[in-house]
Amino acid sequence: MSAPLADHARAIEVLDGVAAELADIHRAKEYSQWRPWAAGQADSALAGATPFADFANAWIFTGDGGGVVATGRFGSWAIDRLVEKMAPAAIIKLFEEEISRNVARYDEVSPVLGVQIAKECDLGEGIRLAPPPENIFDVTQLWRHSMAPLPTGTCALIQTYAVTPAFERRSPEATGPIGSSQTLPAAEARQSVRERTRLACLLAGAGAVELPLSILQPDRRNLLAAGDGNQSGRPFSPFPFTAQELDADLIATLYDQLGRFAGIGSLARAIDRLGRSRLAINPVDRSLDLGMSAEIALMHDQGSSNTEIGYKIGSRAAWLLGTDANERATIFNDIKKLYDARSKAVHTGELSAKSQIDLDAADALVTRALVAILGRGSFPDWTRLVLGGETAATTE
Known part of the structure; x- marks a missing residue:
């Protein structure tokens, strides 16, 4: 409940005085020179007036365990409200509503x-x-x-x-919050x-x-x-210096699919590696991360042997994305090239001079595979897929 208006007489008097001074200012330079002094004067005066006096010393909870001591803020806040053309009584009501709500x-x-x-x-x-x-x-x-x-x-x-709560009253001697x-x-x-x-x-x-x-x-x-x-x-990492324009609706669709995907941990790691590859400065690092992205996504089946990985991820990508024999053969060969380049980079620290890998095309192919898996809602039954039990257009 709001206090009777008479209890606010001092606060209204202070705010009326500040409003009168503000009304006499007509130039930005004058305002910038006046404001710091006026804010300090108003803060001191309001700190002794109802309803502000009870919060002359307060603790503000900023969230997630953080907080700060609140002092010296009445004047600046009140001037901002006066600039918005609020009347003194309305400013006091706004603050009382904030106290009653105590949610920030x-x-x-x-x-x-x-x-x-x-x-x-x-x-x-x-x-x-x-x-x-x-x-x-x-x-x-x-x-x-x-x-x-x-x-x-x-x-x-x-x-x-x-x-919640947004703040609490504290004594000037307190060193921190009382509650949480x-x-x-x-x-x-x-x-x-x-x-x-x-x-x-x-x-x-x-x-x-x-x-x-x-x-x-x-x-x-x-x-x-x-x-x-x-x-x-967050922990320091390289970051992009150029911005690409993306389709907002597509982002929203993918965001929603990521929230509903079963077994998101592995797919998220695969997409993260795709992102790291795009920050790589040299092609060796890029091929390593792209290869890892493809392997994480396309070798996702517990208990599977790690032999012939290149063949497996090639065939899985081919049946995941390809719609006919020719397209599947092309995809198989492109994924094999990526895996071979990745293996070469792992073992020698460089790409072969004879390497035919197109890293931009490999990026696009890996992205296609990740989007296709995401669109299914969960990882495919790889055995059933590569035996022709599903088509590239099938969703689970």
């Missing part, structure tokens, strides 16, 4: 390096890929001095999570979404895809929310 929502924004899309892509459950027409994330914040600029058009994966909070979805689940998004984008295109970091964006209308601009990085 944060957007975790991850640039998807290597990908641009023409329209927003809904991945379900509030998760989306978005093009950045209006700087959906701050490039200067995300990409610090030592890193290269983000490729033009780089899209962003946006996940929203909720923290719950984060939904938690960090592990959000990381799983990032990995699944990367795999879907890898299968949707022919380039490398990486999501090396995220930035936290709280709802700026909440006073007791924190972490704006905080970055979360």
Whole structure:
């Protein structure tokens, strides 16, 4: 319940004074000079006025066990609301509603390096890929001095999570929180979404895809929310410097299929190797990762002998993708060439000068195989497939 308006008299008086000063400012330079001083004055005054006084010292839960001490924020927050043309009474009501709710929502924004899309892509459950027409994330914040600029058009994966409770009152002497909070979805689940998004984008295109970091964006209308601009990085790895334009609908379809695939662990490793091959600088490393991707996917059957692997993955790819004898023979030979190149690279550290392998074509063929397996919903019964018990168009 809101306190009686009379209890807010001091807060309204302070906000009215700030609003009057703001109304007399007509130039951006004047505003930029006035704001820091006014924010400090308003913060001190509001810290002693209802309802702000009870939260002059607070702990903000930022999610996943993180948190910060909240001090010195009333003035800046109030000025932002006044700039939005909110009346003092409405500003106080907004804060009281936040106190009553005590739930904060944060957007975790991850640039998807290597990908641009023409329209927003809904991945379900509030998760989306978005093009950045209006700087959906701050490039200067995300990409610090030592890193290269983000490729033009780089899209962003946006996940929203909720923290409950969002904050708690604390004494000035306290060194940390008294209670704890719950984060939904938690960090592990959000990381799983990032990995699944990367795999879907890898299968949707022919380039490398990486999501090396995220930035936290709280709802700026909440006073007791924190972490704006905080970055979360993953272990360092090479990353693409160019972005390919992909079909947003295809990404959404592949993302959905990845979520429903039975035995996703092995297929995910195969797609990951495909992605690593696209970051390789030299053809030896690229052939190694492409060969591993094909072998992981096409040798997926427990208890199978490892003899004649080249023949097995060639025949399996041929029956998985080929629609007639000629096409199956071509696929068989192309996969054999890839496996032979991979074996040569493993044993000698180089590709044969006589190697006829076309790594771009091999990448496209491996991608086709992975997409075909994914579309089935589970790995095929390889024995039945290569004996002609299924056709390339059959789904399970």
